Every structure is written in C-alpha cells, then in structure tokens.
Amino acid sequence: MTPLGRSGVEVTPLGFGAAALGNLYTPVSDEQAHAAVLAAWQRGIRYVDTAPHYGLGLSERRLGAALRAYDRAHWTVSTKVGRRLEPADAAGDDLAEGFAVPAAHRRVWDFTADGIRRTLEASLARLGLDRVDVVYLHDPDGHAEQAFREGYPALEQLRSEGVVGAIGAGMNQAEMLTRFVRDTDVDVVLCAGRYTLLDQSAAAELLPEALRRGVSVVVGGPFNSGLLADPTPRATYDYTRAPRELLHRALRLKEAAERHGTTLRAAALAFCAAHPAVASVLAGARSAAEVHDCADQWEATVPDAFWRELHETGLLPPDPPVVRELP
Secondary structure, X not given: OEEOOOOOOEEOOEEEEOHHHHOEOOOOOHHHHXXXXXXXXXXXXXXXXOOOOOOOOHHHHHHHHHHOOOOHHHOEEEEEEOEEEEEOOOOOEEHHHOEEEEOOEEEEEOOOHHHHHHHHHHHHHHHOOOOOOEEEEEOOHHHHHHHHHHHHHHHHHHHHOOOOOEEEEEEOOOHHHHHHHHHOOOOEEEEEOOOOOOOOHHHOOHHHHHHHHOOEEEEXXXXXXXXXXXXXXXXXXXXXXXXXXXXXXXXXHHXXXXXXXXXXXXXXXXXXXXXXXXXXXXXEOOOHHHHHHHHHHHHOOOOHHHXXXXXXXXXXXXXXXXXXXXX
C-alpha cells in the first residue's frame, strides 16, 4: 500500500476505476459488476474509485452493493463532488454523456460548500457507507473560480472534521491540477489520460511539482479510454473515435511491444506506474475477465530493450521521466 501525500490514507499501486459499472458506453449487468469487484479482491486490488457522474449514480450503487460482502477497513474508496444529481422527468437515455442508463436524473454543476456536502451525503447513501476515504473535485475546468474559492475550502473543512481522510481534484488536464498542487493543501490529484504512452503532458509541470511538494498523483485512463488497450479503427481515445494519426502511433507501439515479448497493455500500465510521483494507476474494467487481464498485464515484465526502442524511434521523447521495470 502507498500513502496519499501526508494524509495517512493508503492505496494499492493498481486501482479499480468503476466508471464502467455505471454502464459506460454499453450495459453491464448487476452480476457482472459484482463479479468485477470480486475479481479485484482476488487480485489484491484494494483501491476503487467512483463518482455520481458515472451512470447517474449507478456505479456508486453497484459498488456499494458489492462492497457489503467485505470488511470496510480492507478497501480504500474514493468518489467525487461538483456534479449534483437532481431528479428529472426527461425521457430517453444518458448516452449523450456516455452512459447507457435512463435519464432519470440530471447533473447540476455545483462547487459551493453546501453543494459539496449535499453531493457527498448523497454519494454515501448510494454507496451504503458511512465514509469514503478520498474525495475529489470532479472536472472543475469551467468552474475554476468557484472550485478554488468555495469547493476546495469545503473539502478542507471535511478533512479537518475527519469526515474524509484525503482530498484532491480529478481532471482530464494537467494545468489546473498543477495549480491545485501549488496553491492548495491537497493530498492527491487524479490525472486522467495525460500521462500515458500517447500523451505525456503531465510530465512537464504536474508530476515534478507534485513530487517536490509531497502531493500524490493517481493516474487514470492509462489506456486513453481504449486505444492503448486494443488499437483498432473503432477504438476510442478520450471517449471519442481515435484520430487516425494516434491509431497509427498506437499500432506502432503495439508492434514494438510484441517484438519484445510483451503487450501494449502491460507497457501502458508500466509506463504510468514508473514515475515516482505516481501512487496508483486506476484501470477501468467492466467484467471479472477484464480485471484479471489487467492484473496479469500489471504483473508482466516489460523489458528495458522495449523502452530503448521507443526512445530510439521517437515513439517516446528522448528525455522522458524515468521508466523502470516493475517487480
């Protein structure tokens, strides 16, 4: 287990991202969701991340139901605030937001102190838990002023009251997360998709700054939402169809991995985990089979010769952050 900053909250180096339990893209059954959590337990994964946004609360409800089979003390659970869910009369589904669920609720951006508390209370009710270990401000990109002025102080108050153990922000960009690291007392930031084999933008400022200040980084989206897991013409990158040039680059990475007796998935996970600022890598899964595959890839050896080839061919920059073989 690895501590998050100075908080005392600990996470496993490989975490389980539970967005798919909210029917990301396509439906997942309750049985599949439960089996995925069981598989995570079997493989030693003890950190799991969710959010109200994922399936309009479905991910939280399913995760909470699955966790009831275990001693709460054995799991580190994180969720997110900033999007309140309100009942809605709209017909149809939530596929415009990426989730195959009925549009029975609507999301309301709310980074006020009251909104933060109300959102967390609703999450606890859906999870059936009396506490979560980590709370992130969720995607405050267009709400920076309110997030820094009201949302962050609200999280700091919750931490001081002992309601949560660690606080931070989770985003698909590195720039604002760097500001959180510099200007606040967060324990951890969750950076999704910006430190991968295809995008190392977080390495410029965020990761070095986090390392200097003792703030932990959780890397989400190690496969860039699918492209680095299975690079095909139908693969997604950042939740939309992958651009042709990135697909071509991913295919070259896959070919290089296979030449060196490993897989692209194993290399993608190893790259994310190697930086000393990174405390955990969150990999999403929608089934027990995907969890087991991810754990297998995590445990696989990625040879030094593979990394050398990437540097020599320009598939990775000439001076990247440290890449090491995982034990």
